[in-house]
Amino acid sequence: MKNDSWKIRDIEIPNRVVVAPMAGISNAAFRVVCKEFGAGLVVCEMISDHGIIYRNKKTLEMLTVDPREHPMSIQIFGGSEETLVEAAHYVDTHTAADIININMGCPVPKVTKTDAGARWLLDPNKIYQMVHAVVRNVKKPVTVKMRTGWDQKHIFAVENALAAQEAGASAVAMHGRTRKQMYMGEADWETLKDVADALTIPFVGNGDVTTPEKAKAMLEDVGADAVMVGRAALGNPWIIKDMVHYLDTGEKLRPQTVEEKVATAKNQLNGLIELKGEKVAVPEFRRQAAYYLKGIPRSARTRAKINDVWTKQEVFDLLDDFVEKYEARQKQINQ
Numbered sequence: 001m002k003n004d005s006w007k008i009r010d011i012e013i014p015n016r017v018v019v020a021p022m023a024g025i026s027n028a029a030f031r032v033v034c035k036e037f038g039a040g041l042v043v044c045e046m047i048s049d050h051g052i053i054y055r056n057k058k059t060l061e062m063l064t065v066d067p068r069e070h071p072m073s074i075q076i077f078g079g080s081e082e083t084l085v086e087a088a089h090y091v092d093t094h095t096a097a098d099i100i101n102i103n104m105g106c107p108v109p110k111v112t113k114t115d116a117g118a119r120w121l122l123d124p125n126k127i128y129q130m131v132h133a134v135v136r137n138v139k140k141p142v143t144v145k146m147r148t149g150w151d152q153k154h155i156f157a158v159e160n161a162l163a164a165q166e167a168g169a170s171a172v173a174m175h176g177r178t179r180k181q182m183y184m185g186e187a188d189w190e191t192l193k194d195v196a197d198a199l200t201i202p203f204v205g206n207g208d209v210t211t212p213e214k215a216k217a218m219l220e221d222v223g224a225d226a227v228m229v230g231r232a233a234l235g236n237p238w239i240i241k242d243m244v245h246y247l248d249t250g251e252k253l254r255p256q257t258v259e260e261k262v263a264t265a266k267n268q269l270n271g272l273i274e275l276k277g278e279k280v281a282v283p284e285f286r287r288q289a290a291y292y293l294k295g296i297p298r299s300a301r302t303r304a305k306i307n308d309v310w311t312k313q314e315v316f317d318l319l320d321d322f323v324e325k326y327e328a329r330q331k332q333i334n335q
Contacts, residue, residue: 003015003016003017003244003247003248004016005040006202006225006226007202008041008071008099008141008143008170008171008202009141009170010141011071011098011099011141012071013040013041013071013226014040015038015040015244015247015248016040016215016219016225016226016227016247017038017039017040017215017226017227017229017240017243017244017247018039018040018041018042018043018173018204018226018227018228018229019031019034019039019041019042019043019228019229019230019233019240020043020145020173020206020228020229020230021043021044021045021046021073021075021101021103021145022045022230022231022234023045023046023106024045024287025045025234025287025288026042026043026044026045027044027045027062027272027275027276028044028064028065028066028069028271028275029268029271029272029274029275029281030268030271030272030288031044031066031069031072032066032068032069032271033237033264033267033268033271034233034237034240035068035069036068036237036267037237037238037240037241038240038241038244038245039240039244040071040226040244041071041072041073041099041226042069042072042073043072043073043074043075043101043145044062044063044072044073044074044075044097045062045075046075046076046077046103046106047059047062047063047074047075047076047077047087048076048077048078048087049076049077049078049083049084049086049087049088050078050083050087052076052086052087052090052091053083053086053087053090061276063091063094063095063097064275065095065096065097067096070096070098071098071099072097072098072099073097073098073099073100073101073143074091074095074097074099074100074101075101075102075103075145076088076091076100076101076102076103077102077103077104077106077111077116077117078114078116079114079115079116079119080115081129081130081133084102084130084133084134085133085134085137088100088102088134088137088138088142089137089138091138091140092137092138092139092140097140098140098141099140099141099142099143099170100134100138100140100141100142100143101142101143101144101145101173102130102131102134102142102143102144102145103116103117103144103145104116104117104118104120104121104127104144104145104146104147104160105117105118105121105145105146105147105174105175105179106118107147107179107180107182112179118146118147118150118179119150120146120160121146121147121149121150121154121156121160121179122150122154122156124156124159124160124162124163125163127144127146127160127163127164127167128163128164128166128167129167130167131144131163131164131167131168131169132167132168135167135168135169136168141170141171142168142169142170143169143170143171143172143173144164144169144171144172144173145172145173145174145175145206146160146161146164146172146173146174146175147174147175147176147177147178147179148174148175148176148177148178148188148191148192149178149179150178150179150180151178151179151180152178152180154178155178155191157174157191157192157194157195158194158195158198161174161195161198161199161203162198162199165199165200165201169201170201170202171201171202171203171204171225172195172199172201172202172203172204173203173204173205173206173228174192174195174203174204174205174206175187175206175207175228176188176189176191176192176205176206176207176208177207183231186208187206187207187208188207189205189207189208189218189221189222192205192207192218192222192224193221193222193223196222196223196224196225197223202225202226203223203224203225203226204224204225204226204227204228205218205219205222205224205226205227205228206227206228206230209227209228209229209230209232209243210232210239211232211239211243212239212242212243212245212246212247212252213246215227215229215243215246215247216246216247219247227243229243234288234291235261235265235288235290235291235292235293235294236256236261236291236292237264238253238255238256238260238261238264241253258296258323258326258327259323259327261292261293261296262292262319262320262322262323264292265288265289265292265293265319266315266316266319268285268288269281269282269285269288269289269312269315269316270312272284272285273312278311278312279310281312282309282310282311282312282315283310285315286306286307289303289306289315289319290303290306293322296326297326297329298325298326298329299322302318302319302321302322305318306318306319
């Protein structure tokens with residue numbers, strides 16, 4: 001399959017690489033960075049229907065769409081038809097999102113106990129009911145993101161995906177793990193293939209897409225129309241660029257240098273400060289800094305120091321100092 005453009009209803013996606021919604025991570029600053037590295041489509045972190053309905057200030061701020069990130073999708077979750085439809089209508093009429101995505105895959109108990117997220121995976125009829133209600137009440141394309149099932153005894157992947165399709169969903173994304181697996185074990189690509197074969201709307205495969213080769217395999221072997229990259233892009237949006245390039249040319253890019261990694265991290269922090277202000281952005285960025293430095297020799301001390309600072313300049317100084325010392329060590333090794 002070529003890495004060419006494709007469509008979710010009337011929304012054109014320029015390539016086959018989609019970045020997954022990740023709670024606490026997929027804000028506009030992160031999404032813009034992913035777009036700069038070539039992502040065809042980005043999806044915001046999941047947003048509560050109640051937060052939207054009650055006009056919670058923090059929730060409404062999560063609905064911010066940067067002009068640089070189109071096409072993009074806003075993901076919502078909820079347990080009742082009435083509240084989900086109301087939230088979807090707000091997203092449809094008050095945001096610049098191109099697509100509305102419904103979460104039916106979140107495995108965490110605080111979501112599933114409200115009859116939302118992955119709880120729907122036990123009932124294809126509820127999936128049909130909820131998706132159909134949302135589709136009827138909005139103009140933007142509606143997509144869903146789900147998992148293969150609740151646990152190994154309750155895998156209704158094909159039935160659930162077909163229910164979403166019949167209800168009017170314009171695309172389905174599926175993570176190849178059950179709710180019980182959370183993020184452990186291997187993703188079940190065989191079940192993903194069954195779903196890809198059954199659907200006539202675009203299907204986005206998710207789970208263990210960690211290399212350009214696996215992205216290609218998801219398209220060619222599973223039969224997905226696009227690949228969804230999640231944790232592999234944390235602190236490493238370069239992987240998106242690598243995947244897009246590999247799908248286009250069959251060639252892999254060189255690894256990103258430490259200096260380039262740090263430059264990307266600083267760019268993301270700048271975007272986060274622009275979005276949320278320095279006081280909120282710097283503490284929130286600490287987790288991202290750890291992802292960017294993960295795996296680089298002797299980075300633990302710098303990661304620990306970043307956890308104790310509160311200003312952009314302090315973060316930048318620590319990162320610059322780390323790069324300087326890293327490059328000095330590399331020069332000594334190469335002599």
